[in-house]
Amino acid sequence: xxxxxxxxxxxxxxxxxxxxxxxxxxxxxxxxxxxxxxxxxxxxxxxxxxxxxxxxxxxxxxxxxxxxxxxxxxxxxxxxxxxxxxxxxxxxxxxxxxxxxxxxxxxxxxxxxxxxxxxxxxxxxxxxxxxxxxxxxxxxxxxxxxxxxxxxxxxxxxxxxxxxxxxxxxxx
Amino acid sequence: xxxxxxxxxxxxxxxxxxxxxxxxxxxxxxxxxxxxxxxxxxxxxxxxxxxxxxxxxxxxxxxxxxxxxxxxxxxxxxxxxxxxxxxxxxxxxxxxxxxxxxxxxxxxxxxxxxxxxxxxxxxxxxxxxxxxxxxxxxxxxxxxxxxxxxxxxxxxxxxxxxxxxxxxxxxxxxxxxxxxxxxxxxxxxxxxxxxxxxxxxxxxxxxxxxxxxxxxxxxxxxxxxxxxxxxxxxxxxxxxxxxxxxxxxxxxxxxxxxxxxxxxxxxxxxxxxxxxxxxxxxxxxxxxxxxxxxxxxxxxxxxxxxxxxxxxxxxxxxxxxxxxxxxxxxxxxxxxxxxxxxxxxxxxxxxxxxxxxxxxxxxxxxxxxxxxxxxxxxxxxxxxxxxxxxxxxxxxxxxxxxxxxxxxxxxxxxxxxxxxxxxxxxxxxxxxxxxxxxxxxxxxxxxxxxxxxxxxxxxxxxxxxxxxxxxxxxxxxxxxxxxxxxxxxxxxxxxxxxxxxxxxxxxxxxxxxxxxxxxxxxxxxxxxxxxxxxxxxxxxxxxxxxxxxxxxxxxxxxxxxxxxxxxxxxxxxxxxxxxxxxxxxxxxxxxxxxxxxxxxxxxxxxxxxxxxxxxxxxxxxxxxxxxx
Numbered sequence: 001x002x003x004x005x006x007x008x009x010x011x012x013x014x015x016x017x018x019x020x021x022x023x024x025x026x027x028x029x030x031x032x033x034x035x036x037x038x039x040x041x042x043x044x045x046x047x048x049x050x051x052x053x054x055x056x057x058x059x060x061x062x063x064x065x066x067x068x069x070x071x072x073x074x075x076x077x078x079x080x081x082x083x084x085x086x087x088x089x090x091x092x093x094x095x096x097x098x099x100x101x102x103x104x105x106x107x108x109x110x111x112x113x114x115x116x117x118x119x120x121x122x123x124x125x126x127x128x129x130x131x132x133x134x135x136x137x138x139x140x141x142x143x144x145x146x147x148x149x150x151x152x153x154x155x156x157x158x159x160x161x162x163x164x165x166x167x168x169x170x171x172x
Numbered sequence: 173x174x175x176x177x178x179x180x181x182x183x184x185x186x187x188x189x190x191x192x193x194x195x196x197x198x199x200x201x202x203x204x205x206x207x208x209x210x211x212x213x214x215x216x217x218x219x220x221x222x223x224x225x226x227x228x229x230x231x232x233x234x235x236x237x238x239x240x241x242x243x244x245x246x247x248x249x250x251x252x253x254x255x256x257x258x259x260x261x262x263x264x265x266x267x268x269x270x271x272x273x274x275x276x277x278x279x280x281x282x283x284x285x286x287x288x289x290x291x292x293x294x295x296x297x298x299x300x301x302x303x304x305x306x307x308x309x310x311x312x313x314x315x316x317x318x319x320x321x322x323x324x325x326x327x328x329x330x331x332x333x334x335x336x337x338x339x340x341x342x343x344x345x346x347x348x349x350x351x352x353x354x355x356x357x358x359x360x361x362x363x364x365x366x367x368x369x370x371x372x373x374x375x376x377x378x379x380x381x382x383x384x385x386x387x388x389x390x391x392x393x394x395x396x397x398x399x400x401x402x403x404x405x406x407x408x409x410x411x412x413x414x415x416x417x418x419x420x421x422x423x424x425x426x427x428x429x430x431x432x433x434x435x436x437x438x439x440x441x442x443x444x445x446x447x448x449x450x451x452x453x454x455x456x457x458x459x460x461x462x463x464x465x466x467x468x469x470x471x472x473x474x475x476x477x478x479x480x481x482x483x484x485x486x487x488x489x490x491x492x493x494x495x496x497x498x499x500x501x502x503x504x505x506x507x508x509x510x511x512x513x514x515x516x517x518x519x520x521x522x523x524x525x526x527x528x529x530x531x532x533x534x535x536x537x538x539x540x541x542x543x544x545x546x547x548x549x550x551x552x553x554x555x556x557x558x559x560x561x562x563x564x565x566x567x568x569x570x571x572x573x574x575x576x577x578x579x580x581x582x583x584x585x586x587x588x589x590x591x592x593x594x595x596x597x598x599x600x601x602x603x604x605x606x607x608x609x610x611x612x613x614x615x616x617x618x619x620x621x622x623x624x625x626x627x628x629x630x631x632x633x634x635x636x637x638x639x640x641x642x643x644x645x646x647x648x649x650x651x652x653x654x655x656x657x658x659x660x661x662x663x664x665x666x667x668x669x670x671x672x673x674x675x676x677x678x679x680x681x682x683x684x685x686x687x688x689x690x691x692x693x694x695x696x697x698x699x700x701x702x703x704x705x706x707x708x709x710x711x712x713x714x715x716x717x718x719x720x721x722x723x724x725x726x727x728x729x730x731x732x733x734x735x736x737x738x739x740x741x742x743x744x745x746x747x748x749x750x751x752x753x754x755x756x757x758x759x760x761x762x763x764x765x766x767x768x769x770x771x772x773x774x775x776x777x778x779x780x781x782x783x784x785x786x787x788x789x790x791x792x793x794x795x796x797x798x799x800x
Contacts, residue, residue: 007502011498014491014495017540018487020543020547020548021467021469022487024546025487026480075677077678077762077764
């Protein structure tokens, strides 16, 4: 067998692919968002649901000791059950940001008119991309971030009485 | 007890494999024209013992013999008999035994049915096939033994994953295995062809039937998998560009290219090296697909079978296969000179091959790129429908055009000029497309082009059918059926894609939802008990607002006890013109149910046209058999 450039390319490509597969096998493929706790949020920027020109950025998060980020949608019925706890939290020492996940603007507004608006700021996420960056895989989900942008809590599913108490304890 | 019998049989098969390789290498040196009777016997014993070992496992499943770990992990006494049997191949270890069965059975059949061909070629094929068999036997015994026993014997099994308890899925693996593992025989034959120098027309004839058989089963297996996904997964789609679906498409593209270029090799005695490459590629891609799916390197609906230690073994064996194939190929390769006239049938068949390879590479990149990126940079991305749709769908237009005109050219060089006919038929297709868009409503430019191309293909095929009826060249029939099936498939997928309705909302019992064309009334729910599950069945009254036709649909939420799992069963009303599709899922901690309602036009026709593609292949096999 004569050695030629095309043969060298073919063989190196195959060896390269096999090394990649070999490495890939050793990797842990389980997707787990629990790892998010303790991580710092980066590249944070949201566009206001009502006003396209208004933005919220990392700087706004730094101003508060704690910020609660809640992912919600009008079509999500468990979001209704946690809404009362968010309302109760809205007059406490915590800033609440809502991220409206894959929703129609008009539906989101009537949802809040019906149940009350606990949010200091509502960011829109029409196609769900921002939520994916936060490691969200279903809504409702809630994050609590401190002033140095570190995620300190993450709740998957609607907030209930126990979690509400936990949050109160944290911010006192 | 069954454990010992099973392992004993597998070890016997292993010994017979070594003996076959040894006897075949001895026989290569003798001057006799025919293969020794002893080799036939060895191969026959090997086949018998392999089948027996598989039956041993089936018996263990039927009797719920939980002394076998495999039965304990994948079966349960309360399961219906049919699913107990299907459970045999519904798991990694059992399906590997089925894999080996097909390797061995094909090895024997190829030896017996190809008696007219060169002795050296057949012996080498047998040797290479047995090397493959040995590789998978060692894998089975060392890593994935379905006959491993467990002590103390558990009283009850863990049960089979409920979403696998479905008739379509019970036959899906055996079909795919005949299709994908069947490719092994012409992998071995291609290796043998290179080593023994038995090439050209005769080689094409020796593998033709095997290529067609495995093509038919691959196609059918993929369709059945798609039907299962539609009925069982409850997403309302039939193709998701899921990694496993993609893994099954890779060898399918290669084998479809092979089936076409094999005709050129047979008729014109050229393209030998290319046919060899496709033979090797088809099986290598089958094993690669198995590796990607079974090792857990990809996440998808088939992750029931993931385990990294398996991955390492398959990967090493794959590396061995690819390297030996490449080294033999390069050391025996002889340059061929191709002289094809542009206006000849072989040129168009080659065009088919270029398209197939383009599709193959697209899907391969879509599958491998995320893995490469993840390993090299830790960035996780997912390549989904948008990528495949953008890259593949526009190419379908020229593909359909070439598919229509190609078969009308004759071999070597066509004398007649088809230009007027083509122009006339294009005008016809544009006209019909205008009528359709008038009837259904407007659609995008790309859809217009696709419909025109598909109709252009239909018009050509109608002329072909006319010609076929006059001339009675029956070997044109399979081609007409398959190509018509493909054209119809593209056509109906296009219509389905353009005019599907989808609504997603939450309802409580007693509530009514109105959409543009339907009123959906959630009347009540009832709870029923079945042998191995409990079901919550919703009662929905659907009123078509256009003609006031009322229909009742009952989607289910099933709670399986062993293993404890929730599954959502879609309620589907199939009619000739459209499918109504309704799923319901419970929303935790509330009275609401999430309802997904879809109206999908011509769904049944998508299945029918896909099945036509396969039917063409089977027709060819039947015609061929009658000819002999």
